[in-house]
Amino acid sequence: MSAAQTPGMHRVVVVGNGIAGQTACDSLRTAGFDGELTVVGDEPVPAYSRPALSKALLTDGGSHELAAPAHGATELLGVAAVGLGVAARTVRLDDGRDLPFDGLVIATGTRARRLGQDALVLRTLDDALLLRDRLAARPSVAVVGAGPLGMEVASAAVQAGCEVTVVADTAPMRPQFGGYLSEVFTTAATAAGVKIVYGTAAGVDAGAVTLDDGTRVTAELVVAAIGDIPNVEWLQDSGLLTDGRLVADTRGRVAPGIVAAGDVAHLPVRGIVRRIPLWNSAIEQARVAAVALLRGDDAPEFDADPYFWTEQFGLHLKAIGHLPVDGDPTFLAGEDPHGPALLHWRHPDGAGVAVAINHRIPIPRLRRAAATGQLPGTVTTSG
Numbered sequence: 361m362s363a364a365q366t367p368g369m370h371r372v373v374v375v376g377n378g379i380a381g382q383t384a385c386d387s388l389r390t391a392g393f394d395g396e397l398t399v400v401g402d403e404p405v406p407a408y409s410r411p412a413l414s415k416a417l418l419t420d421g422g423s424h425e426l427a428a429p430a431h432g433a434t435e436l437l438g439v440a441a442v443g444l445g446v447a448a449r450t451v452r453l454d455d456g457r458d459l460p461f462d463g464l465v466i467a468t469g470t471r472a473r474r475l476g477q478d479a480l481v482l483r484t485l486d487d488a489l490l491l492r493d494r495l496a497a498r499p500s501v502a503v504v505g506a507g508p509l510g511m512e513v514a515s516a517a518v519q520a521g522c523e524v525t526v527v528a529d530t531a532p533m534r535p536q537f538g539g540y541l542s543e544v545f546t547t548a549a550t551a552a553g554v555k556i557v558y559g560t561a562a563g564v565d566a567g568a569v570t571l572d573d574g575t576r577v578t579a580e581l582v583v584a585a586i587g588d589i590p591n592v593e594w595l596q597d598s599g600l601l602t603d604g605r606l607v608a609d610t611r612g613r614v615a616p617g618i619v620a621a622g623d624v625a626h627l628p629v630r631g632i633v634r635r636i637p638l639w640n641s642a643i644e645q646a647r648v649a650a651v652a653l654l655r656g657d658d659a660p661e662f663d664a665d666p667y668f669w670t671e672q673f674g675l676h677l678k679a680i681g682h683l684p685v686d687g688d689p690t691f692l693a694g695e696d697p698h699g700p701a702l703l704h705w706r707h708p709d710g711a712g713v714a715v716a717i718n719h720r721i722p723i724p725r726l727r728r729a730a731a732t733g734q735l736p737g738t739v740t741t742s743g
């Protein structure tokens with residue numbers, strides 16, 4: 361499809377230069393959009409792999425770079441969108457310019473929730489480089505928050521030779537993974553020397569985290585990994601927010617000619633309107649939203665089972681399907697959940713979840729395993 365085949369769609373502006381924004385640009389071109397494409401990003405650097413920030417980049421300096429874009433968009437980097445005129449069809453930039461558009465993709469992601477000035481966070485490349493520098497001095501570290509991000513940071517800090525305490529308000533990653541996998545990863549973390557202190561952090565001052573029962577966890581470096589906040593402030597006066605949330609339909613549409621994708625967007629998933637703040641979900645959402653911008657109801661809906669991975673404490677987990685999962689799994693391969701193993705759960709509604717731990721099963725096969733509950737074909741395993 362060319363721009364001429366999409367009536368009135370000559371200029372598309374993409375706000376947010378993360379993976380959702382970049383994928384939207386690629387997908388618009390793949391779908392035949394040959395009009396004017398502009399991507400606006402407030403970070404002054406080209407898009408990069410955010411997941412790498414808490415993995416390769418922190419541990420061995422591995423690459424966070426993405427392949428150079430081929431979509432030919434005009435990239436306005438180091439520039440923030442500060443307002444949206446829905447009726448006027450313009451995006452207001454912080455340098456005073458108004459960018460006109462016929463179609464708009466909102467992909468502004470999220471930022472880290474902070475816990476005072478004395479705790480580092482990890483969301484951006486700058487955050488990661490600062491954290492890596494600080495870890496190099498091998499300080500004692502307290503990580504507040506025991507979700508996947510907090511536990512990856514704890515793992516990297518252990519690898520850097522630091523003494524690490526995790527402040528957890530519930531069992532590590534239990535809300536995200538469910539009890540079984542939480543226990544597998546908690547065992548690995550404690551075996552690696554991580555101390556877990558249960559409680560809720562009330563504040564951080566130089567040298568300690570104070571819990572709400574008054575306990576103080578002393579540490580030379582505190583990292584807060586306590587969630588993220590969608591970047592929607594620039595949409596405040598747009599009329600697009602519902603109770604402060606940007607809610608899209610199953611094709612990413614939020615208003616005529618306006619779509620949203622990635623961490624910033626709420627959308628209906630299995631009957632619940634929520635965000636899926638995962639890398640591959642951002643990619644899938646952006647693909648769907650870009651096509652919906654051009655083709656409306658003829659675009660496919662977003663229905664992909666999410667793919668998620670994490671690397672920590674010697675465990676490399678890949679999961680297809682909706683986590684968390686309840687109860688014990690069926691082992692499709694292996695016997696020890698610390699791997700190599702391939703585990704399967706089935707939700708009460710019939711949806712399958714397959715999890716590979718230190719297992720080299722390719723993603724398409726893992727996807728089939730999730731759906732069928734069987735090990736598809738022959739696979740090679742590795743420790």
Ligand SMILES: Cc1cc2nc3c(=O)[nH]c(=O)nc-3n(C[C@H](O)[C@H](O)[C@H](O)COP(=O)(O)OP(=O)(O)OC[C@H]3O[C@@H](n4cnc5c(N)ncnc54)[C@H](O)[C@@H]3O)c2cc1C
Binds near residue numbers: 376377591623
């Ligand atoms: C350290 C870390 C590790 C992770 N690891 C994993 C993992 O292992 N597996 C996994 O599935 N997911 C992981 N994630 C989540 C994954 O990275 C995100 O789901 C994904 O990056 C979301 O992409 P996005 O494009 O929607 O948002 P973002 O990556 O947040 O990109 C949005 C961009 O928009 C910019 N922006 C914001 N406001 C404005 C504005 N007003 N004007 C212009 N630009 C703006 C932001 O600065 C940012 O550059 C991780 C996240 C982090 C932080």
